Amino acid sequence: MPNYAFRKIYxxxxxxxxxxxxxxxxxxAALLAVSLKKMTDHYEEVLSGQSQGNVLFIILFPFFGLSLIYILRQYLFKKKENKGIKEVFESTATGKGLPSYKIPSHFINGLITVSFGGSTGIEVSTVVSSAAIGSLAQEKEKxxxxxxxxxxxxxxxxxxxxxFCTPFAGLLFAYEVVSKKAGKIFLLTNILAAAIAYGFILLIGEKPLFALNITQWHLRAAPWFAVLGVLCGINAVYLTKCVMFFKKQFLKIASNxxxxLAGAAAISAMIFILPQLYGDGYHAIRENxxxxxxxTLTLPLAIVFFGILLLKPVITSITLSAGGDGxxxxxxxxxxxxxGLFVAVLLNTYFDAGVIPINFMVIGMAAMLSAGIHAPFTALFLICGLVGDYTLFLPVLIVCLISKYTAKAIYPYTVYSLSTNAK
Structure with missing residues (x-):
């Protein structure tokens, strides 16, 4: 074929x-994500049910899960520790792709971590596994x-x-957190990937995780929404600091x-005190x-709320530091x-504010995620997709921006950016 003809069809x-x-x-990637979600939901529900009221299981499950992950890493996954989303950043910043074993490694380790009580989630496991699929594809042709x-x-x-049953969250996360630029090839490849993934979940009838029917929100609650945004920003910084602190402390323990043993003991103790901390905690969110x-807020309930807000960052940090995936x-x-629930119930019980607690829960989820990863638009669409309702779109957007900039004003890094940018 003449050169000019080839250039024309290239x-x-x-x-x-x-x-x-x-x-x-x-x-x-969609097949992997749905499979991991379904399997984790099933086994977490079964094992958390077994652990309720049985101290022996509460003690054994975290130890078994962390030990199994370590054994698999040593004998199946090339003795390479999973570094979470940092692996994606390293791959996009260098010429190296993600190795293919990262697909089963994060899939299996994420499943084991959450199912056996590790207080994190499968989202980052899914992100890295899915990223490895994309990386593997680019290695197949020059x-x-x-x-x-x-x-x-x-x-x-x-x-x-x-x-999360929303293509917008997927596109925005890839742009806001990973790529940070969107040329025509990015838009082409990512829109098509989102479309096929969304078509797949529609085909199999996948439903939003927290399907809700939110009918209204009140403008008089707007100042309290803003307060919630500030509180989420503060708590996001606390979570980030906890993760970095405990990772540093666990690195001082030379013996795996x-x-x-230390990680499992701490996780078991906290789950024993607050069973809501088992796994990703989505079951506790659904119940509430x-x-x-x-x-109505009572003293015992207030203590539970304080315990959750204080201990969830700690147990998450220890899960990750002890070898868990997520x-x-x-x-x-x-x-x-x-x-969000605590703020709303407090306002209604002691200030007769008349706010809608379920709205505060949804806005709190989005605001905390926005502050935690500095990605307000991802958080906006992700949580609206998670509940399957966009009634709160405007207040969620505003509070996500408030929480992000509150967190950035206190501490400019996230867990994702700190390891590569902080000195």
Missing amino acids: PFVKYQKLIAVSLIIGFL FFKRYKTELICAGITAGITAL YYRI LLTANTI GVFAPSIFIGAFL
């Missing part, structure tokens, strides 16, 4: 290949290497889309055996969403839900 061939690989990445970041982001976009609008997605959503 753009068509290029886009044809990118379209095909984006659709494949989107489907595989032409794709120049679009490595775009294909990695396509996997992430599809994974988040499938987890003692690290696992059902009764949120009828709760990140701050689920913990942020969990803390935000209970902080």
Whole structure:
């Protein structure tokens, strides 16, 4: 073929290949995300039910889970520790792709961590596994290497889309947190990956995790929404500081055996005190969403709220520091839900404010996530997708911005950015 003819058809061939690989990445990442979510939901529910009222299981489950992850890492996953989303940043910043074993590594370790009581979530496990699918695709043909970041982001976009039933959250997370730029190839690959992932979850009838029917919100609650945003910003910084503090402390423990033992003992003790801290905590959020609008604050309930807000960052940090897989997605959503509920019930009980607690739970989830990862638009669409309702779109948007900039004013880093930017 003459050179001029090849140059003429090259753009068509290029886009044809990118379209095909984006659709494949989107489907595989969505299949992975849904499979991990379904399996984790099932086994977490079964094992957390077994642990209720049985101190032996509360003691054994975290120790077994952390030990199993360590054994798998030593004998199956090349003795390489999972570093969470930092692995994605390192891959996009360098010429190296994510190794293919990161797909089963994060899938299996995320499943084990949450199912056996580790107080984190599968979101970051899904992100890294999905990113590895995109990375693997770009290694299959030399032409794709120049679009490595775009294909990695396509996997992430599809994974988040499938987890939270909203393509907007997937696209925005890939842009706000990972890529931070959106050229035409990014838009092409990621929109296609999001579309195929969203089509897949519609086909299988996947429902929002916290499906709600929110009918209204009151303008008079706006000042309290702003207060909640500030409180979420403060709590997000506390979570970030906890994660970094406990990681530093656990690194001082030379023996992996003692690290696992110390981590498991701490996790078991906190779950024994507050069973709501088991796993990702989504089961506890669901239960409280059902009764949120009828709760009256009592002293025992206030102690539970304080305990959750104080201990959730600690148990999450210890889970990650002791070898568990995951990140701050689920913990942020969990803390935000209970902080929002606490604020609303406090206002209604002692100030007769007449606010709607369920609204505060939803806004708290979004605001805490926004402050925790400095991605307000991701948090906005992700939580609206999570509840399957956009009635609170405007207040959620405003409070997400308040919480993000409150957190940044106190401390400019997130768990994701600190390890690469902080000195």
